[in-house]
Amino acid sequence: MTERVTKRRRETNERLLDAAEQAFAEHGFHGVSIAELCARAGYTTGAFYSNYGSKDELFLALFTRRSEIVVKQLGEAVDQAVVSEHPIATFIGLASVVDEETRSWFLISTEFTLHAIRNPEAAQALARHDAAIRAALAELIAPLLTTTPSKVTGTDLDMLMRFVVAVREGGLAQSLVEPAALPHGELERRFLPALLGGL
Template identity: 50%
Template sequence: MPKGTTKRRPVTRAALLEAALAVFAEHGFQAATIEQVCTRAGYTRGAFYSNFGSKEELFLALFDQHSQEILDRLSELADALPAGDFTLAEFAGRIARIDPAERDWYLVSTEFTLLAIRDPQAGWVLARHDARLRAELARGLTAQLERVGLRLTVDAEELARLLIAIREGGLAQSYVEPDVLPPGELERRFLGTILGAVTEAAGPAAS
């Protein structure tokens, strides 16, 4: 493969992902076409198929990209809170922040989730991407709590399931009634209490 093609590939892929999110949010995942994504990105179908095998594969790449962005942002927000100033309420407030651009992703991911519920094969694939996200979220949450001398009294990945359910359920209500329930409000109000109920002071390490 020519070196120029190799160097261009990440740029092409990023442009296709950006275009896909916009097109999927505007038209819906199932109604959107690969041609629309290519036109929005300014690339040919050949460029698309050199990066992705299908529209579903494109969505899953978006899923993984979005998951990593969320994990990185949560880590940065939590790390910026000095251990001496750490409280569960402050920690909850920081990780409850919702980027305004999240609405587009919510529309796209919700539609694909409905597809995955109807289609066992799509459900099987999505479940594995979900599992990787939960595992990373569980590890990050455990590390942040350990940093301030706390440990979980429940399974970290089960807690991650609950936190994702609260986030996604809260956003569904917020996007329907934004004036009544601003995005992230449920987490800000209740996440500190939930974390307080499932954590305890870490004892001294065994010698």
């Protein structure tokens, strides 16, 4: 494959991902067809099927792209936190910020999670992607754990990551429904420093 063809394919894929992210955020995963996604991106369905076999595959590609962005952002937060007076609290404060992209992705990923719960094949694929992001996050926060007496490793560390994700996503769901009662990131900022520091 020539460099020119590879570049064109990459650009096509990025446009499909951008169109899907916008459409899923606006109308939901089930609220938009493949044909509508392609029209929004300016392509025929042939372009879609030359890159993906289904909408599920497209979502998982979006998941991978979003995960890379999040890991980069959290890596920058770790770099700032480890040189601060209170590393874990600083990291959680930086990591718990919610912007419009975070809100949109939460809507997209929550709907796909419900889809996966009803679809075993989608659930298995999502579980693999979730495991990969948990492993990346565990590696990322390792420098922070060295600032506490914590000795969490292996399976316990994966379970800790599951708990942190549960608090993050559960808190975000509640704060989007009741923003006045529960500001974004409040649960994480209030409880996670004590939890991580006391493990």
